[in-house]
Amino acid sequence: MSATPEITAPEIPKKGAVVATAETPSGKGAKDENFPVGSFLLPKHLRPHVAIFYDFARAIDDIADNGALSPEEKIKRLTTFDAVLNGEPGYGEEYAKAHALRESMKETGVTTKHGSDLIAAFILDAEKSRYRTWEELLGYCELSANPVGRYLLDLHGEDKSGYRYSDALCTVLQIVNHLQDCGDDKRELDRIYIIGEWLAEEGEDFTVVERAAVAPGFRKVMDRMLDGCEALMVDARKLPSALASKHLAMESAIIVRLADRLIQLLRKGDPLASRVALSKLDFAVAGAIGAASGFFQAGRGAV
Incomplete structure (x- = not known):
């Protein structure tokens, strides 16, 4: 097993700080993937949770891939997504997908670490x-x-x-x-x-x-x-x-x-x-x- 890259996250933006557009949608979706996402084969009651996880991943991936954002701005937004996912209060609907995943994971008992690890990868994309x-x-x-x-x-x-x-x-x-x-x-x-x-x-x-x-x-x-x-x-x-x-x-x-x-x-x-x-x-x-x-x-x- 290879070593996990070290990532130093910047300071999280202050609570209530205005972020003009937290998300930067690319228009990509499940249809663009190489594999089925939340297909009918999965249990019906779990599919909404898979969709929430995918929407979260898509949102943070789009931020990391947005050429109009500086690396510093990408890291700031991604770090805030992680803070919201892990229950840091004071952030609004501009981080709706992080709020939704936190609630989904609370309901299903799945750790938020999986979402945090994805954020760490996209922060790495901004740095390396x-x-x-x-x-x-x-x-x-x-x-x-x-x-x-x-x-x-x-x-x-x-x-x-x-x-x-x-x-x-x-x-x-x-x-x-x-x-x-x-x-x-x-x-x-x-x-x-x-x-x-x-x-x-x-x-x-x-x-x-x-x-x-x-x-x-x-x-x-x-x-x-x-x-x-x-x-x-x-x-x-x-x-x-x-x-x-x-x-x-x-x-x-x-x-x-x-x-x-x-x-x-x-x-x-x-x-x-x-x-x-x-x-x-x-x-x-x-x-x-x-x-x-x-x-x-x-x-x-x-x-």
């Missing part, structure tokens, strides 16, 4: 834009991706021993998303999640993502990152069997198949030349096969 080692990237994923899976497990009352398998799956989804968006991330956000040391070993540097197509050296680094994802998938594929909930096992099995398919597509595709993405057929096949396999895997135990 390059990743030198694989371990650094895994540390980022511990904050930016893994809390989502842990939240879902806790929401469904699953044993925390399942974190190992959900962490692996969430980390893979984050890394393949970085590879899918490597060109856009550099152009729009000046962020590069490609391993700097591995690029240097191939005689390349971070400028590879600014080209019109994947160069041979970059392809080797991509394949090496995908090899790391394949290693993580050994645990990720065990997630459905580690779950007691058939609902969550079915959803997880679908996502496992989508992750495997994305790795396969990125092995062959060029994310700099064109978008490497899942097709409607990919979703349909993963949905049908994954739901069936997850139903029968649930409760068997990870082996």
Whole structure:
């Protein structure tokens, strides 16, 4: 397990301080994700809570990705979201999504740490834009991706021993998303999640993502990152069997198949030349096969 990056949060804005627009909506939503968000497979009574968690994550992600905000302003807003989530009084409706998640977590008994970890990841995005080692990237994923899976497990009352398998799956989804968006991330956000040391070993540097197509050296680094994802998938594929909930096992099995398919597509595709993405057929096949396999895997135990 990699070390979690150290993050020093700035002073929280004073209570009652006016923030013109706490949120900066990008227009992105659940339809833009690589995986189903709160689908009909999940228990009906839990879907509203999943939607609240997703809306919170979307709001803070949009702040972190807003090019019109300075790093200092991003950190100020994100830090305040964390204060509100954790019950700091004195903040109003400009932080409605943090208030809503706090109430949801109070009702369900899920820890607010998962939301705080996501905020820590987005604060890190405001402070850090390059990743030198694989371990650094895994540390980022511990904050930016893994809390989502842990939240879902806790929401469904699953044993925390399942974190190992959900962490692996969430980390893979984050890394393949970085590879899918490597060109856009550099152009729009000046962020590069490609391993700097591995690029240097191939005689390349971070400028590879600014080209019109994947160069041979970059392809080797991509394949090496995908090899790391394949290693993580050994645990990720065990997630459905580690779950007691058939609902969550079915959803997880679908996502496992989508992750495997994305790795396969990125092995062959060029994310700099064109978008490497899942097709409607990919979703349909993963949905049908994954739901069936997850139903029968649930409760068997990870082996």
